[in-house]
Amino acid sequence: MAEKKNLTDVFNERKGKVETDAETGTSAVEKMTQSGLPPSRRGKRRVELWLSPDAKKQVKLIAVDEEKSQERVMADALNLLFKSRGIPPIA
Numbered sequence: 001m002a003e004k005k006n007l008t009d010v011f012n013e014r015k016g017k018v019e020t021d022a023e024t025g026t027s028a029v030e031k032m033t034q035s036g037l038p039p040s041r042r043g044k045r046r047v048e049l050w051l052s053p054d055a056k057k058q059v060k061l062i063a064v065d066e067e068k069s070q071e072r073v074m075a076d077a078l079n080l081l082f083k084s085r086g087i088p089p090i091a
Helices: 007-015 028-035 053-066 070-084
Strands: none
Touching: 053 070
8 A cells, every 4th residue: 555645745746836927936826825815815805794594595596697706796796785875886
């Protein structure tokens, strides 16, 4: 039976195989670990809410139907709220 590898060793072996950004020379993994967040989430803050199972299901169905993420669906909903209040839609 083959000996199991240490997870750290596996990551170190793959480190040289990770694609890097041509402009910055940093890998996607490095970008994510530099701040603990992927680049798409840097500078943003999390907002959480509790929904009923049925409401959660509706959000999920809208996301599937519109081929968007659930996060994008909720951001669109916030933008509609902002517009209804006469403030800029920035979500």
